[in-house]
Amino acid sequence: MPTTLEIKDLHVSIESKQILKGVNLKVSQGEIHGIMGPNGSGKSTLANTLMGHPKYRVDSGDILVNGESMVGMTPDVRAKKGLFLAFQYPLEISGVPLAQFLRSAYRAVKGEQKSETKGVGGEMISALAFKKKLEEKLKEVEMDPAFAKRYLNEGFSGGEKKRAEILQMAILEPAIAIMDETDSGLDIDAVRKVSEVISKMTGPKMGVLLITHYQRILQYIKPQFVHIMVDGRIFKSGGPELAQMLEERGYEWIEREAVPTAS
Amino acid sequence: MASKQVLDIDYTKYSFHDSDESYQYKFPRGLSREVVEHISRIKKEPDWMLQFRLRSYDHFMKRPLPTWGGDLTTLKFDEMLYYASSTEKKSRSWDDVPPYIKETFDKLGIPEAERKFLGGVGAQYESEVVYHSLRDDLSKKGVIFTDTDTALREYPEIFKQHFGTVVPPEDNKFAALNSAVWSGGSFIYIPEGVSVDVPLQAYFRINTQNMGQFERTLIIADKNSRIHYIEGCTAPIYSTDSLHSAVVEIIAKPGAHVRYTTIQNWSNDVYNLVTKRAYAYANATVEWVDGNLGSKLTMKYPSIYLLGPGAKGEILSVAFAGKKQHQDAGGKIVHLAPNTTSRITSKSISKDGGRTTYRGLLHVAKGATGVKSTVRCDALLMDEYSRTDTYPYNEINEDDATITHEATVGKIGEDQLFYLMSRGLSEQEALSMIVMGFMEPFTKELPMEYAIELNRLIQMEMAGSVG
Numbered sequence: 153m154p155t156t157l158e159i160k161d162l163h164v165s166i167e168s169k170q171i172l173k174g175v176n177l178k179v180s181q182g183e184i185h186g187i188m189g190p191n192g193s194g195k196s197t198l199a200n201t202l203m204g205h206p207k208y209r210v211d212s213g214d215i216l217v218n219g220e221s222m223v224g225m226t227p228d229v230r231a232k233k234g235l236f237l238a239f240q241y242p243l244e245i246s247g248v249p250l251a252q253f254l255r256s257a258y259r260a261v262k263g264e265q266k267s268e269t270k271g272v273g274g275e276m277i278s279a280l281a282f283k284k285k286l287e288e289k290l291k292e293v294e295m296d297p298a299f300a301k302r303y304l305n306e307g308f309s310g311g312e313k314k315r316a317e318i319l320q321m322a323i324l325e326p327a328i329a330i331m332d333e334t335d336s337g338l339d340i341d342a343v344r345k346v347s348e349v350i351s352k353m354t355g356p357k358m359g360v361l362l363i364t365h366y367q368r369i370l371q372y373i374k375p376q377f378v379h380i381m382v383d384g385r386i387f388k389s390g391g392p393e394l395a396q397m398l399e400e401r402g403y404e405w406i407e408r409e410a411v412p413t414a415s
Numbered sequence: 416m417a418s419k420q421v422l423d424i425d426y427t428k429y430s431f432h433d434s435d436e437s438y439q440y441k442f443p444r445g446l447s448r449e450v451v452e453h454i455s456r457i458k459k460e461p462d463w464m465l466q467f468r469l470r471s472y473d474h475f476m477k478r479p480l481p482t483w484g485g486d487l488t489t490l491k492f493d494e495m496l497y498y499a500s501s502t503e504k505k506s507r508s509w510d511d512v513p514p515y516i517k518e519t520f521d522k523l524g525i526p527e528a529e530r531k532f533l534g535g536v537g538a539q540y541e542s543e544v545v546y547h548s549l550r551d552d553l554s555k556k557g558v559i560f561t562d563t564d565t566a567l568r569e570y571p572e573i574f575k576q577h578f579g580t581v582v583p584p585e586d587n588k589f590a591a592l593n594s595a596v597w598s599g600g601s602f603i604y605i606p607e608g609v610s611v612d613v614p615l616q617a618y619f620r621i622n623t624q625n626m627g628q629f630e631r632t633l634i635i636a637d638k639n640s641r642i643h644y645i646e647g648c649t650a651p652i653y654s655t656d657s658l659h660s661a662v663v664e665i666i667a668k669p670g671a672h673v674r675y676t677t678i679q680n681w682s683n684d685v686y687n688l689v690t691k692r693a694y695a696y697a698n699a700t701v702e703w704v705d706g707n708l709g710s711k712l713t714m715k716y717p718s719i720y721l722l723g724p725g726a727k728g729e730i731l732s733v734a735f736a737g738k739k740q741h742q743d744a745g746g747k748i749v750h751l752a753p754n755t756t757s758r759i760t761s762k763s764i765s766k767d768g769g770r771t772t773y774r775g776l777l778h779v780a781k782g783a784t785g786v787k788s789t790v791r792c793d794a795l796l797m798d799e800y801s802r803t804d805t806y807p808y809n810e811i812n813e814d815d816a817t818i819t820h821e822a823t824v825g826k827i828g829e830d831q832l833f834y835l836m837s838r839g840l841s842e843q844e845a846l847s848m849i850v851m852g853f854m855e856p857f858t859k860e861l862p863m864e865y866a867i868e869l870n871r872l873i874q875m876e877m878a879g880s881v882g
Contacts, residue, residue, distance in 0.1 A: 203837050206829060227836035228845075236837075243834040247852030253838075256848065260839030303852070320838065 154181035155218055155234050155327035157202070157359065162213035164194075164201045171197040173384035174213065181327050182356040186370055186395060187363045189381035190403040195363045196240060198381070199332040202361075203237040204230050217328070231261050234327030238317040238334050244305040250316065251300040254323050255282050261324050289322045293349045311342040318349050328359040335369040347372030367399040382406055445493045448472060451595050454498050458564055458598075463575065471584035471594030478588040484774070485712040485741045490686055495627040495658055497596045537562060537617040539599045539630055553611060559604040560615050563631050566602030573604060577635055581664035581692045581720075589688045589714075593629045593662040600630035600661065605640040605671075614676070614862060616645040619659075627658040634664070636671035636699075643674040645865070656711065658686045665693035667701050669723060674702040678865055680872055681710040683740055689715045697723025697752070704860050705732040707742050708872055716774060718747030721755035721783075728757040733857040736769030736801070737876055745774040745806075750816075754785040761792040762854055765801035766876070772803070777818065778810045786816040794824045795853050797846075825853075847877045 157179045164172035171194045179185050189195050201208045202215060204227040215222040217233045225233075245253070258277065277285070290297050293315055305313050314334055321329055334350070335343045347369055354360055354373065362373060370378075370392070378394040379386045387406060388394065398406070442450055451472045455465040480487050537544055537560070544562030553560070559570065567574050584594035601617045619630060636642050659681065667673045673693065681687055687710040693701040703717035719728030730746035748757040763771035773792045794803035805822050827849050835845035851858070851870055858866045 200833075203833075205833050226842065227833055228839050228841050231837055231839040239834065239837075243828075243831050245831065245835065245849060245852055247855030248848055253835075253848070256840060256844070257838035260841075260844070303855075324838065 153218075155359065156180045156216075157235070157328045157361070158214075158216040158219075159198075159202070160214045160216065162198075162201070162215065163211040164197055165209050165211055166197065166207055170211070171208075171384055172201065175381075175384070175386055177361075177379065177386060179328055179359045179361050181359045183377065184354060184360045184362065184373065184375040185377045185379065186373075186375035187361060187379045187381055187386075188365070188367070188395065188398055189387075190406075191365065193381045194384040195365075195381055196332055197384075199237055199240075199330050199361075199363055202230075202330055203227050203235060228260065231257075231324070231326075236321055236324055236326030236329045238314075238321060238329065238331040240332040240334075240336060242305050242308075242313045242317055244303070244308075246303055246306055248304045249301050250304050250319075251283075251286055253304050254286060254320065255279075257320065258282065258323055286323065289319055292322060292352065293319045294345065295319060310337045311339075311346070314338060314342075314346050315349070318346065318353070322353055326358065328361065330361045330363070332363050333365060334362075335364055335366060340368070343369055344372060367395050370395045380406055442496060442498045444496050446472075446475075446495070446497055446592075446596070450497055454596055454598065457498075457500075460567065461571070464567065467579065467584070468595050468597075471591045472596075474584050475588060475591035475595055478591055480588060481714075484714045484772075485743045487686075487712070490656065490658065497627050497629070498598060499626060537601050537615075539617065539619045539628075544599045544601075549615075550613075556609050557604075557606040558609060558611060559602065561602050563600040563602045563633060564598065566633070570602075570604070573635065574602070574633075577664070577666055578633060579664075581666060581694055582662050582690050587690060589660045590662055590690045593631060593660050593690070596627070597629045597631035597662070599628075600632040600663075601634075601644070601646075602632070603634045603636075603642065603644060605636045605642045607637040607668075608639050609637075610641040611643070612641075614643040614645045616647070618647050627660065630661045632661065632663040633666075634673060634675070635666045636668060636673045638668045639670035640668075641672045643676065645676040645678075645862070647678050647680075656684050656686060659689070659710075660686075661689045661691075663689070663691040665691075665701060667693060667695045667699035667726075669697040669699055671696075671699045673700070674704065675717075676704040676706075676861065676865070678706045678708075678861075678869060679710070679713075680708045681713075683709055683711055683737070685710045687713040687715065689713075691715065691717040693717075693719045693728070695719055695721050695723070695726040695728055698725040699723065700727040700729070702729040703731070703746070704857070705730070705744070706857065706861075706869060707732070707734045707744055708876065710740065710742070712741045712743065714743045716745045716747050716776075718749065718776075719757065720749045720751060721757065722751050724752045724754050726752060726755045728755075730757075730759045730761075731857055731860060732759075732761050733854055734761075734763040734771050735873065735876055736763070736765045736771045738767040738769060741770045741772070743772040743774060745772075745776075747776040748778070748788065749776075750779045750783040750786045750788070753783055755783060756787045758788070759790045759792075760856060762795075762857055763793070763803060764795045764797065764850060764853065765803050766797035768798075768800040768802075770802040770804075773805045773807070773822075775806070776808045776810070779813050779816045779818075781812045784813050784815055786813060786818075788816070788818050790818075790820045792822040793853070794822075795850065796824065796826050797850075843877060847874050850877060 159175050159177040162172050162175040187195055204225060210223050222230050286300060295315055305316060351373055378390055378392060380388045451468050455468055549560045582590050584591045665673055695701045701719050705717055707713050717730055721728055728748050732744055734742035734744045736742040746759045759775055761773045765771045777788055779786050792805050796803060803824060807820060832845050835848060850873055858869055
């Protein structure tokens with residue numbers, strides 16, 4: 153059965169300021185959803201809340217993975233349930249080599265999954281097998297193998313950081329990946345490259361929630377569903393044509409239309 | 416990579432202790448002239464050493480406690496035991512070590528470690544060294560690695576020529592105390608041009624309550640020789656205090672390379688007050704790699720005197736202070752010759768109300784031109800109850816010295832934790848990973864087995880920090 157992420161009437165506040173005002177959305181494994189919206193509409197709040205950032209408080213509503221509520225669960229538990237967040241601003245962790253970090257993360261996420269479905273391998277991946285896997289994935293995301301020994305994100309350029317996020321995603325193989333403005337801060341060539349890599353990874357095994365301000369990334373990663381977020385709500389949902397419309401007309405018409413519903 | 420983790424042991428086992436009823440010598444508690452004389456008599460020492468001890472005792476008695484550093488007012492000199500010996504003779508074969516001591520060191524993984532990766536091992540239990548060995552090929556090359564008492568008897572000339580020259584008894588109150596009652600420790604001599612490619616190691620163990628351990632280590636690296644010495648220390652946990660007050664002297668002759676690595680994990684009732692100093696002659700290199708975990712109070716500032724042109728000094732230290740612990744550590748570099756270079760890197764972690772202090776001195780003497788020095792202190796605070804302070808002192812007497820100093824105080828951010836946890840790591844795993852990353856510049860300098868042990872100790876210290 154495919155994994156589903158279901159967001160039900162989600163209300164979220166940060167430091168007692170309400171940001172999300174009733175978001176409804178359902179993403180299944182194999183589907184690609186794009187969420188677009190103007191700055192400050194709550195896109196990143198949604199991403200961080202789904203992954204369980206302690207700063208964001210769920211006031212009401214629910215986040216369900218295969219029917220199980222994630223509200224109150226710590227981020228590591230959510231990761232083990234198959235969620236992944238590609239960060240808009242990946243953090244630098246000094247002194248922790250990327251390869252070592254990935255192996256710990258892999259063991260944490262996969263170890264649990266294996267113990268739940270007994271008999272499938274069961275054993276932890278060996279250092280050698282993991283090294284091989286990492287080499288393959290580095291190739292897939294077109295990263296220099298030298299990055300494996302470098303400290304996590306330390307001194308990486310903007311594009312390298314985003315690519316390292318995709319590498320982490322490729323290693324952890326989440327059921328549902330949330331990508332928070334993966335295209336932001338990158339030049340056109342870098343957006344194209346990162347998008348190509350993401351495209352390679354999408355398929356029946358992964359559901360994607362692609363959050364973006366710009367339409368350009370959607371030229372490379374074709375969503376089946378596009379949602380427009382305004383003022384903490386999904387204002388409009390549709391197919392790829394919605395993204396096209398935004399590209400042509402900008403956000404202004406949406407904001408004008410949204411006023412009556414938002415008041 | 417090591418096939419098996421050599422020091423793969425359960426650390427709760429550090430806290431066992433043996434019965435001390437059967438000890439051969441156990442003195443009454445407290446320090447007096449008679450105690451000093453008695454120690455010298457038991458050891459059948461030459462008169463010059465007895466006189467050295469008495470001179471040191473006199474200085475200790477009149478020297479006031481330092482008014483800086485940690486709180487020493489709770490240290491009860493009268494209740495300490497200044498000498499205890501469990502066995503009459505030192506063994507060269509592991510089989511001859513008394514069974515209960517053997518068991519202790521077995522638990523700590525010492526003999527196994529020796530087989531795997533060391534060139535020589537010494538093990539000290541209370542005041543006396545109980546075991547010593549050195550690889551045959553090294554002794555054939557003229558390398559001497561023995562306990563300090565034996566060295567005094569068997570190599571009197573080289574011993575007397577160097578002993579107490581780097582750290583005289585009058586240096587500080589605890590150097591005076593050590594000089595008065597010293598027992599055990601390592602003596603190493605590396606002949607000219609000899610390179611010892613594997614580390615030599617000593618292990619120090621305090622067993623008895625209120626015990627004072629006063630080992631004395633002397634390393635002489637002759638011209639263009641090379642040596643890496645490692646020491647590890649533990650003690651079981653008692654409700655009353657013990658004292659570890661060592662003196663370490665290193666003499667690196669021209670072109671020699673000496674690295675001295677310490678990993679200390681004392682129980683949190685031990686006062687650890689140690690004087691470590693090295694002389695580096697022309698083009699010699701001395702490196703102190705100093706890891707301080709545990710203890711109630713540690714005051715330790717490894718120092719290097721750069722005496723000849725081109726000499727290099729490096730001090731790399733890590734301190735971890737948990738609940739009710741104060742790590743007052745740092746380093747001293749004294750540039751006394753031209754074109755000498757030095758680097759101090761200090762990393763400290765404070766947690767659960769623990770306190771770390773960096774105290775450092777950088778001195779460039781008149782005439783020491785072309786000096787380059789880098790000092791870097793990074794402190795990590797795990798919570799708002801913990802504390803860290805930095806006291807760097809610079810005395811620069813030449814204008815052309817290139818000195819850089821950098822100090823940072825960091826906290827673990829919520830976003831960093833969130834990032835790591837979003838990849839499946841628990842809060843504790845994420846915290847440990849950040850702390851181990853912070854210490855990486857230190858850990859990467861350790862032999863693999865020690866790096867693994869240190870990371871494991873840190874993980875243990877981090878355990879229980881959540882919730």
